[in-house]
Amino acid sequence: MLNNYVPVLVFLFLGLAVGTVFTFGNYLLGPKRASRVKQDPYECGLPSEVTENFRFGLSFYLVAMLFILFDVEVLFLYPVAVQLEAFGVFALIETLLFSALLMVGFVYSWRRGALDWRK
Numbered sequence: 001m002l003n004n005y006v007p008v009l010v011f012l013f014l015g016l017a018v019g020t021v022f023t024f025g026n027y028l029l030g031p032k033r034a035s036r037v038k039q040d041p042y043e044c045g046l047p048s049e050v051t052e053n054f055r056f057g058l059s060f061y062l063v064a065m066l067f068i069l070f071d072v073e074v075l076f077l078y079p080v081a082v083q084l085e086a087f088g089v090f091a092l093i094e095t096l097l098f099s100a101l102l103m104v105g106f107v108y109s110w111r112r113g114a115l116d117w118r119k
Contacts, residue, residue, distance in 0.1 A: 062114030069105050073098075 080087060080095050109115075 058112070059114060059116070062109050062112055066106065066109050066114055069102055069109070073102050 076098065077095060080091050084091060
């Protein structure tokens with residue numbers, strides 16, 4: 001029974017060892033010159049000078065909604081596509097219904113201007 005877990009334990013040990021070696025190596029060998037720019041937190045590609053009352057545009061949220069929409073669709077469609085013969089016609093009908101519901105969300109985003117790349 002324990003033999004089944006040996007590769008997992010070895011992989012876990014090697015991962016922790018490599019992470020520890022790289023962390024201490026960076027601490028010992030890395031540059032020590034601190035500056036104001038290096039101390040600023042990195043905020044997802046946004047400049048540090050952005051004020052705290054900065055508001056994202058509606059298109060940002062619509063693009064995020066489209067990403068989630070199609071990400072979830074692929075997540076649920078892949079297992080059905082792999083085993084479609086085993087699931088039968090019922091799974092095909094359910095998949096088409098699921099795709100139709102997701103198409104409603106896509107059309108909504110499209111009508112709201114998520115695909116218009118204007119500034």
